[in-house]
Amino acid sequence: MSQSELRENAFAILEKAKDLMLDLYKRRPHIGPFESKRVAFVGDTHGAFEEVTKFVLGAVSKEVDLIVFLGDYVDREPPNGLENLLAILKVFADSKGEKVVFIRGNHESPLTNYYYGFYDEVTVKLGGGAYEKFKEFFSLMPISAEVNGWFVVHGGLPGLPDQEGKMELAIRRPSEINEKVSLPDENPDNPIALQLLWNDPREMKEYDFLPNMRGDGIYYFGVKPTEEFLKGDNLKGIIRGHEVANGVRVLMEGKVINVFSSVYHGESAGVLILEGNEPKEVILINPNGDVLRLPYGQVQGY
Numbered sequence: 001m002s003q004s005e006l007r008e009n010a011f012a013i014l015e016k017a018k019d020l021m022l023d024l025y026k027r028r029p030h031i032g033p034f035e036s037k038r039v040a041f042v043g044d045t046h047g048a049f050e051e052v053t054k055f056v057l058g059a060v061s062k063e064v065d066l067i068v069f070l071g072d073y074v075d076r077e078p079p080n081g082l083e084n085l086l087a088i089l090k091v092f093a094d095s096k097g098e099k100v101v102f103i104r105g106n107h108e109s110p111l112t113n114y115y116y117g118f119y120d121e122v123t124v125k126l127g128g129g130a131y132e133k134f135k136e137f138f139s140l141m142p143i144s145a146e147v148n149g150w151f152v153v154h155g156g157l158p159g160l161p162d163q164e165g166k167m168e169l170a171i172r173r174p175s176e177i178n179e180k181v182s183l184p185d186e187n188p189d190n191p192i193a194l195q196l197l198w199n200d201p202r203e204m205k206e207y208d209f210l211p212n213m214r215g216d217g218i219y220y221f222g223v224k225p226t227e228e229f230l231k232g233d234n235l236k237g238i239i240r241g242h243e244v245a246n247g248v249r250v251l252m253e254g255k256v257i258n259v260f261s262s263v264y265h266g267e268s269a270g271v272l273i274l275e276g277n278e279p280k281e282v283i284l285i286n287p288n289g290d291v292l293r294l295p296y297g298q299v300q301g302y
């Protein structure tokens with residue numbers, strides 16, 4: 001395909017997905033609840049289209065009713081963020097949102113795309129000015145979802161300082177995200193939205209929130225805010241991505257499940273399978289391409 005054909009094709013998929021996203025979600029940053037019999041959760045893919053996303057949208061797709069992508073589709077190596085993102089959006093659009101749910105990661109943002117490769121990738125492949133369209137799309141993407149009784153987000157729970165400056169949980173239940181965050185939000189600038197995309201869980205009991213090494217305004221959240229938040233709507237737990245793991249890592253006695261589905265870090269890419277609201281199985285795609293399936297119980301100790 002010539003560059004102008006590639007560009008036309010990419011913009012058409014992006015436009016179709018944007019129209020459907022706005023139609024289904026009405027610019028709500030928190031979406032759902034979704035209920036589906038058998039669901040696959042895919043963490044950060046970062047351009048691993050050939051290695052991971054193609055397999056998920058192909059073989060895995062046939063054995064599940066819904067595929068939930070946890071964000072971070074672009075940036076890093078291999079530089080296939082464009083193919084990766086468009087493949088996901090195409091299935092979303094073609095299935096009218098019935099087969100695929102996707103949420104935003106911290107890499108769906110100009111805060112990272114100028115430094116980690118996606119801006120350059122899009123500009124080289126599609127020509128000058130193309131990135132603007134993606135930036136606009138990212139600013140409208142949902143930030144969290146509820147799926148089969150689980151809270152689904154890329155990063156984690158947000159905190160804000162109370163009157164004495166002590167950090168406390170900023171949202172008590174998922175629906176508050178729709179009251180406190182409005183889209184579009186490009187960077188995002190809203191501190192709750194930013195932390196939903198960037199925060200990390202830690203199994204700490206002595207602190208609710210601690211400053212995160214990732215940067216200003218980003219935090220680690222502990223056991224207490226996690227339990228408090230889950231209690232609000234009687235949720236099962238949090239499924240999130242964002243941190244490198246050998247496929248899947250289970251924290252806080254199963255209240256937090258970290259799924260990582262990339263290849264750039266040289267470990268396995270993981271796909272978590274839920275049946276109803278129970279985690280059932282993990283599919284591991286090894287760096288050499290071998291696929292291994294494990295019952296969920298076997299990864300709990302990772």
Ligand SMILES: [Mn+2]
Pocket residue numbers: 044072105106107154241242243
């Ligand atoms: Mn991330």
